[in-house]
Amino acid sequence: MPQTALELLRLLAQDASADRIEEQARRAVDPESGELALRIRAGIDDHRRREAELSALVDTAR
Numbered sequence: 558m559p560q561t562a563l564e565l566l567r568l569l570a571q572d573a574s575a576d577r578i579e580e581q582a583r584r585a586v587d588p589e590s591g592e593l594a595l596r597i598r599a600g601i602d603d604h605r606r607r608e609a610e611l612s613a614l615v616d617t618a619r
C-alpha cells in the first residue's frame with residue numbers, strides 16, 4: 558500500500574478534519590485514494606449528524 562494511502566487511513570483513524578484529509582489527498586499519487594478517503598470522511602460526518610438529530614428528537618419526545 559502506498560505511503561500516502563496509509564497516511565489517509567491514519568488521518569481517518571485519528572478523526573482528522575476533512576481539510577487535513579483533503580490536503581493529504583492532493584499529495585496522493587493515486588487520486589482515487591484521496592477521493593475515497595474524502596467520501597469516507599463525509600459518510601462519517603453524515604452519520605454523526607444523523608445521530609445528533611435523532612438524539613435531539615428523543616430528548617424532545619421525553
